[in-house]
Amino acid sequence: MKYLIDEIYKSVRGLVPNAELCDGAEVELEGWVRTNRSSNKIGFIALNDGSCFQNCQIVYEEDKVANYADVAKFLTGCSVKVSGKLIITEGAKQPFEVNAAEIELLGDCDASYPLQKKRHGLEFLREIPHLRPRTNTFMAVFKIRSVVSQSLHEFFRQNGFVYIHTPIITGNDAEGAGECFTVTTREDGNYREDFFGKHACLTVSGQLHVEPFALSFGKVYTFGPTFRAENSNTPYHASEFWMIEPEMAFCDLKGDMAVMEAMLKYVINDVMKSCPDELEFLNNFVAEKHDLISKLESVVNSDFKVITYTEAVDELIKSGEKFENPVSWGMDFNKEHEVYICEKIAKGPVFLIDFPKDIKAFYMKLNPDGKTVAACDLLVPGVGELIGGSQREENFELLDRRMDELKMEKETLDWYLDLRRYGGVIHSGFGLGLERLLMYVTGVANIRDVQAYSRTPKNLKF
Ligand code: 4AD
Numbered sequence: 001m002k003y004l005i006d007e008i009y010k011s012v013r014g015l016v017p018n019a020e021l022c023d024g025a026e027v028e029l030e031g032w033v034r035t036n037r038s039s040n041k042i043g044f045i046a047l048n049d050g051s052c053f054q055n056c057q058i059v060y061e062e063d064k065v066a067n068y069a070d071v072a073k074f075l076t077g078c079s080v081k082v083s084g085k086l087i088i089t090e091g092a093k094q095p096f097e098v099n100a101a102e103i104e105l106l107g108d109c110d111a112s113y114p115l116q117k118k119r120h121g122l123e124f125l126r127e128i129p130h131l132r133p134r135t136n137t138f139m140a141v142f143k144i145r146s147v148v149s150q151s152l153h154e155f156f157r158q159n160g161f162v163y164i165h166t167p168i169i170t171g172n173d174a175e176g177a178g179e180c181f182t183v184t185t186r187e188d189g190n191y192r193e194d195f196f197g198k199h200a201c202l203t204v205s206g207q208l209h210v211e212p213f214a215l216s217f218g219k220v221y222t223f224g225p226t227f228r229a230e231n232s233n234t235p236y237h238a239s240e241f242w243m244i245e246p247e248m249a250f251c252d253l254k255g256d257m258a259v260m261e262a263m264l265k266y267v268i269n270d271v272m273k274s275c276p277d278e279l280e281f282l283n284n285f286v287a288e289k290h291d292l293i294s295k296l297e298s299v300v301n302s303d304f305k306v307i308t309y310t311e312a313v314d315e316l317i318k319s320g321e322k323f324e325n326p327v328s329w330g331m332d333f334n335k336e337h338e339v340y341i342c343e344k345i346a347k348g349p350v351f352l353i354d355f356p357k358d359i360k361a362f363y364m365k366l367n368p369d370g371k372t373v374a375a376c377d378l379l380v381p382g383v384g385e386l387i388g389g390s391q392r393e394e395n396f397e398l399l400d401r402r403m404d405e406l407k408m409e410k411e412t413l414d415w416y417l418d419l420r421r422y423g424g425v426i427h428s429g430f431g432l433g434l435e436r437l438l439m440y441v442t443g444v445a446n447i448r449d450v451q452a453y454s455r456t457p458k459n460l461k462f
Pocket residue numbers: 177204205206207228236237238239241243245246385386387388389390429430431432433434435436
């Protein structure tokens with residue numbers, strides 16, 4: 001309790017909602033100088049203490065602050081401790097300022113500090129991932145990343161899901177979701193003699209490991225890092241990214257999609273409520289068309305559309321649009337098709353369902369037509385595929401046959417077939433890429449800018 005009361009007087013976050021109450025109170029703040037300007041009598045520091053997005057204006061006057069001449073020379077980036085009196089500022093943009101009695105330099109900042117008072121390009125900032133968290137853009141992005149992660153947990157907890165921690169090192173790379181990174185302690189590739197006595201890799205998805213828990217608890221999810229060794233150098237692909245993967249027993253594809261939609265609306269509502277300053281900043285300075293907030297508001301108030309893969313193929317052909325990759329039934333859609341489907345056909349988030357079985361994973365439920373599977377991709381404008389999910393094949397014979405058709409090594413996945421041998425039920429799940437969701441919610445156009453230290457091909461700076 002003592003700490004919480006202190007917090008009001010010792011952080012900008014504590015002061016903002018209590019400013020009226022604190023008028024005239026002695027406060028003490030520790031933070032970093034964003035800007036500092038002064039004349040020979042009075043100076044102003046924009047201080048950011050990290051506790052909230054807003055800076056706090058510190059006013060220092062020559063006749064009140066003993067080390068006035070020194071303070072006037074404090075450079076952008078240095079850390080300081082300020083004590084003084086909170087003053088309500090009528091009519092100003094900031095609701096209050098602090099009239100300093102003492103300003104102590106905690107850590108000086110070299111003049112070579114790269115974050116000077118001007119706008120820096122995101123590419124330049126990508127070269128200094130250890131300093132960019134001190135910029136407005138990255139403070140907003142990483143605050144929202146934290147809120148979104150916690151919000152996802154809240155959504156699942158409130159709805160009775162159990163959180164399962166699936167492993168990062170795995171012995172099966174048979175999911176088909178993507179290329180995997182090998183984990184080895186040897187140089188000669190002799191996996192039999194290797195640490196685990198077999199080939200091991202970093203997980204591409206926690207799904208297969210979480211499914212057994214759905215057949216115990218009913219509703220579960222896993223949420224953790226996943227790794228893909230595809231050489232895709234795009235703004236949407238990372239080699240390491242976080243995925244949230246719920247799995248529900250007694251749930252078909254329709255139920256699966258209902259969970260996806262409810263989850264996204266819950267999270268977006270929460271971000272709009274918890275991070276208004278961050279969103280306003282991103283809307284004005286980062287989102288290309290400055291339509292971020294209106295887009296998020298419309299998402300929570302709309303019903304997501306559903307169209308089948310086959311309908312989408314027909315619509316794309318009918319459109320007469322010249323695509324780089326011509327459209328035909330059976331193809332996997334490219335970015336250009338996804339963009340067209342989302343932005344021109346559906347004009348918002350859209351579930352694409354019932355894909356040809358040959359372009360999807362082995363475990364997806366075969367539809368009665370024998371050609372398509374009960375799979376679903378959620379596409380959103382600006383990002384493309386945000387979620388991939390499906391109803392799983394619960395029929396032992398059908399799954400077994402599909403694994404044979406694909407010439408899969410069944411020994412490593414016999415345990416997965418057990419789930420169909422012992423009390424199998426209809427079940428479904430999906431994978432949401434956390435970074436793709438963040439791109440959507442923040443309006444940031446490159447996945448490298450929603451990860452603290454992004455890993456992409458030829459990029460492992462820190
Ligand atoms: O569609 P994916 O490959 O599906 C799976 O891995 C399933 N096992 C999920 C499940 O049903 N439990 O990946 C799911 C999501 C994609 O929709 C996308 O948002 C994200 O993960 N994703 C990536 N995000 C960033 N970089 C990459 N390289 C990604 N690959 C997939």
